[in-house]
Amino acid sequence: MVSQVNETAVDKAPDHLILRVRKRPWYVWLLRAVWVVWILAWLEFAIGSKQEIEPQAFSIAVKVLIVSVLLGLGLYFWRLREERKGSGEGVAASAE
Amino acid sequence: MPDDVKRRDFLAACVGAGGIAAGGVSSSAAFQAINDDDSVVSSKPWWVSQVDEPVLAIDDDVYARFNQHKNVLNAYRDYVTEERAQEVQEMKAAMRADVEAGTLPGYRREDNALMSAGWTLRGTGNMNRGLRSWAPQRRGGPATPWETTPEHAANVVKRAARFFGAADTGIAPLDRRHIFSRSYGVDIHFEEVDEAYEVEGEKAVIPEKVKYAIAVVVRMSPDVAAVAPSQLCDATTSLGYSRLEFTVGHLGAFIRNLGYTAIPSVNGLGSSPAFAVDAGLGEMGRTNRFISPTFGPAVQLGKVLTDMPMAVDKQIHFGLKEFCTVCGRCAETCPSEALSFDEQPSFEVRGEFNNPGHQTWSEDCVKCFEFWEESNSYCSTCIMVCPWAKKDKTALHEVIKASSAKMPILDRLLVSMDERFGYGKMKDPDAWWDLDLQEHGVDSW
Numbered sequence: 001m002v003s004q005v006n007e008t009a010v011d012k013a014p015d016h017l018i019l020r021v022r023k024r025p026w027y028v029w030l031l032r033a034v035w036v037v038w039i040l041a042w043l044e045f046a047i048g049s050k051q052e053i054e055p056q057a058f059s060i061a062v063k064v065l066i067v068s069v070l071l072g073l074g075l076y077f078w079r080l081r082e083e084r085k086g087s088g089e090g091v092a093a094s095a096e
Numbered sequence: 097m098p099d100d101v102k103r104r105d106f107l108a109a110c111v112g113a114g115g116i117a118a119g120g121v122s123s124s125a126a127f128q129a130i131n132d133d134d135s136v137v138s139s140k141p142w143w144v145s146q147v148d149e150p151v152l153a154i155d156d157d158v159y160a161r162f163n164q165h166k167n168v169l170n171a172y173r174d175y176v177t178e179e180r181a182q183e184v185q186e187m188k189a190a191m192r193a194d195v196e197a198g199t200l201p202g203y204r205r206e207d208n209a210l211m212s213a214g215w216t217l218r219g220t221g222n223m224n225r226g227l228r229s230w231a232p233q234r235r236g237g238p239a240t241p242w243e244t245t246p247e248h249a250a251n252v253v254k255r256a257a258r259f260f261g262a263a264d265t266g267i268a269p270l271d272r273r274h275i276f277s278r279s280y281g282v283d284i285h286f287e288e289v290d291e292a293y294e295v296e297g298e299k300a301v302i303p304e305k306v307k308y309a310i311a312v313v314v315r316m317s318p319d320v321a322a323v324a325p326s327q328l329c330d331a332t333t334s335l336g337y338s339r340l341e342f343t344v345g346h347l348g349a350f351i352r353n354l355g356y357t358a359i360p361s362v363n364g365l366g367s368s369p370a371f372a373v374d375a376g377l378g379e380m381g382r383t384n385r386f387i388s389p390t391f392g393p394a395v396q397l398g399k400v401l402t403d404m405p406m407a408v409d410k411q412i413h414f415g416l417k418e419f420c421t422v423c424g425r426c427a428e429t430c431p432s433e434a435l436s437f438d439e440q441p442s443f444e445v446r447g448e449f450n451n452p453g454h455q456t457w458s459e460d461c462v463k464c465f466e467f468w469e470e471s472n473s474y475c476s477t478c479i480m481v482c483p484w485a486k487k488d489k490t491a492l493h494e495v496i497k498a499s500s501a502k503m504p505i506l507d508r509l510l511v512s513m514d515e516r517f518g519y520g521k522m523k524d525p526d527a528w529w530d531l532d533l534q535e536h537g538v539d540s541w
Contacts (some may be wrong), residue, residue, distance in 0.1 A: 010358045042490075044490060044492070045492045047489075047490070048489040049489075051487075051489040052490070053322075054517070054519060057517040060516075060517055
């Protein structure tokens with residue numbers, strides 16, 4: 001399954017449709033992987049700090065975790081919105 | 097591949113990195129060095145380097161056997177005036193009433209009982225007494241010495257030590273300068289004899305054939321060490337000594353059953369930190385105490401001297417000297433200002449209670465001991481605040497340790513982060529009694 005459709009073009013030839021899908025560039029996938037590792041590391045640190053009874057470390061870890069998740073998701077949805085705008089009105093832009 | 101980066105070290109590093117990436121993998125397990133069948137057991141993290149020369153230098157012209165009777169515990173009154181000694185005793189007595197009433201957190205009746213009970217096994221003897229007896233008794237097997245390769249013997253001894261409760265074990269060639277010239281009321285000599293013996297009140301004799309020192313580390317409970325200074329914290333000190341008694345006593349018996357001489361010891365006989373450094377178990381820090389790369393400063397040390405031929409370990413370096421140079425949290429926090437603020441370690445001593453001739457951050461043991469008396473505790477604040485004292489529940493600590501070991505340029509940042517994250521603060525002693533504890537309050541895996 002294609003994870004993301006950036007641009008859709010419809011060829012209105014009489015007997016068939018052509019769907020063009022633009023792949024995400026490699027650095028976007030890299031950034032997503034880094035973000036996931038970052039989130040997991042802070043999640044692990046938060047859990048570990050809770051077990052270690054280190055309230056200040058736990059508090060910082062949770063704050064960083066929440067900010068990181070919100071920033072990541074915010075950026076994702078902002079980019080998605082921008083792409084939908086750029087892909088043209090009335091055309092299905094996402095297969096995700 | 098260069099000689100100093102062995103295949104197993106490289107693989108261990110990869111396993112470690114994978115563990116971090118996976119997030120939540122048991123950090124110490126992820127960093128265990130891989131052990132080939134023909135190698136000596138090594139559980140050092142990959143970021144620990146072996147070195148050929150001591151990290152902290154020894155002046156061979158000065159360093160010599162120390163008279164343990166100069167230790168502040170034995171000779172405090174030789175180092176202060178009678179008035180000062182009286183003043184300290186009065187401060188101790190002033191707090192004693194609150195301690196006995198159990199009104200202070202960490203000094204409650206149950207805390208005191210726990211600490212006192214922790215000494216139970218330790219109280220069965222001292223040098224050449226109880227479990228630390230030098231007597232050549234055996235409990236099984238033929239009397240002839242076991243014959244095997246030094247590497248195999250070292251592996252077997254380390255496994256046995258682990259089985260008897262050691263968190264870590266190393267083997268060093270016996271440096272006689274680490275043996276006290278006098279300890280527990282007797283002079284210590286080396287003689288051409290077959291078995292160690294003691295003439296009470298006169299001398300203790302170590303056979304010339306004894307060439308090896310097996311250093312063992314027993315871990316203190318990090319949860320208890322986090323309530324310093326208090327008598328609850330002292331419970332991990334007292335229990336640690338009893339556990340050492342158990343470990344070195346059993347290890348000594350094991351070696352005798354293999355047909356060799358074994359002289360088990362905890363604090364007496366010789367300098368346990370010196371043997372532990374020689375055996376590649378850790379380095380000396382600004383606290384003037386031993387620090388393990390794996391377990392930090394919350395450890396206690398013992399040793400077994402023997403004539404059993406074994407492969408010896410090299411000394412290690414994990415960047416502690418550089419770290420302590422920029423850190424100094426122990427000195428800043430020490431309630432008695434006993435620890436050194438000097439940036440670099442030196443050969444300077446602070447009194448006759450220090451053994452000269454080795455580079456270190458010397459400690460004013462009189463000030464330290466006086467605070468023990470005043471606070472009715474063994475303090476341990478320097479252990480609690482040390483950034484190397486962590487409970488190992490998160491892999492990030494391993495990343496930080498590795499960063500310090502391999503990139504000392506980050507040390508200042510790491511010290512600053514340690515403070516900002518709130519580490520090293522005293523925990524609520526009363527809350528300790530509600531914790532879920534592992535055996536002995538320790539997880540040394």
